[in-house]
Amino acid sequence: xxxxxxxxxxxxxxxxxxxxxxxxxxxxxxxxxxxxxxxxxxxxxxxxxxxxxxxxxxxxxxxxxxxxxxxxxxxxxxxxxxxxxxxxxxxxxxxxxxxxxxxxxxxxxxxxxxxxxxxxxxxxxxxxxxxxxxxxxxxxxxxxxxxxxx
Amino acid sequence: xxxxxxxxxxxxxxxxxxxxxxxxxxxxxxxxxxxxxxxxxxxxxxxxxxxxxxxxxxxxxxxxxxxxxxxxxxxxxxxxxxxxxxxxxxxxxxxxxxxxxxxxxxxxxxxxxxxxxxxxxxxxxxxxxxxxxxxxxxxxxxxxxxxxx
Numbered sequence: 001x002x003x004x005x006x007x008x009x010x011x012x013x014x015x016x017x018x019x020x021x022x023x024x025x026x027x028x029x030x031x032x033x034x035x036x037x038x039x040x041x042x043x044x045x046x047x048x049x050x051x052x053x054x055x056x057x058x059x060x061x062x063x064x065x066x067x068x069x070x071x072x073x074x075x076x077x078x079x080x081x082x083x084x085x086x087x088x089x090x091x092x093x094x095x096x097x098x099x100x101x102x103x104x105x106x107x108x109x110x111x112x113x114x115x116x117x118x119x120x121x122x123x124x125x126x127x128x129x130x131x132x133x134x135x136x137x138x139x140x141x142x143x144x145x146x147x148x149x150x
Numbered sequence: 151x152x153x154x155x156x157x158x159x160x161x162x163x164x165x166x167x168x169x170x171x172x173x174x175x176x177x178x179x180x181x182x183x184x185x186x187x188x189x190x191x192x193x194x195x196x197x198x199x200x201x202x203x204x205x206x207x208x209x210x211x212x213x214x215x216x217x218x219x220x221x222x223x224x225x226x227x228x229x230x231x232x233x234x235x236x237x238x239x240x241x242x243x244x245x246x247x248x249x250x251x252x253x254x255x256x257x258x259x260x261x262x263x264x265x266x267x268x269x270x271x272x273x274x275x276x277x278x279x280x281x282x283x284x285x286x287x288x289x290x291x292x293x294x295x296x297x298x299x
Contacts, residue, residue: 027198027234034183034191081229110233132176132237135183 017145018042022052022078022090023108028131032077032108035133039142044073049085049093052078058097071103075145079131080109080116088120095124104148106141108133153293160286160298167283172276177239181299192299196280199238203273206231210266214259224262225254231269242272 046052080087104126167173184191232247246269253261
């Protein structure tokens, strides 16, 4: 693996939501992946904002023509503190995209900074979650996702 | 050694790690993630933590040896270590990282060096203890018991 995105190749049984999890910390990536899989989600992980954008089709080379195509993910969950592009900057890029702006974005952080939280929510983040994430947090997310699909 | 004795040893040992603050609730969360589909999940994640921490500790040592210390860089590494230790429930490592970050902010070299020593110590303590706990688990499995995790 070249350290880009890791795609989970599972057979889709029914309607499993597909979540893109972005975190520069290897241990946290593994944890969030397991938490999501335990809640029957299909998971793709990315180690930084750039890789996440590439996966979503918003890469700098813009190879994908995504006009009118539904986004391939149902939820994006991203760490806030990442080198290069922060989770907040990633959130902004997603919200600027006509194709992706409807995809809910959840921000995670190990630090409980009220200004940071309101900044993210104002920019359109669906939720802000404190790390380390627990199974109950992810269950909450899953409920939200299932409601979204009606 | 008989199975019941081993199992009791494991339970007691694990309890002591919590009591002494080496592990916290997050480690329990980790154990709860382990299931038949991923019977080695805890060992896998903890092994990743060991590798990653050793890498970070080496980076920290190098960064603090520089003529002109890049405190932002040092802080970034400590932030990573704080994050991973928090995620696996290695409470004392996490706590020692908090003090470390404060010295980074103050750009206090001596403080940072002392903290690095402290973090190294806490890390090697928790590593030894977790490895022993995994060893006990292996003995239980070899004696025909099921994973106590």
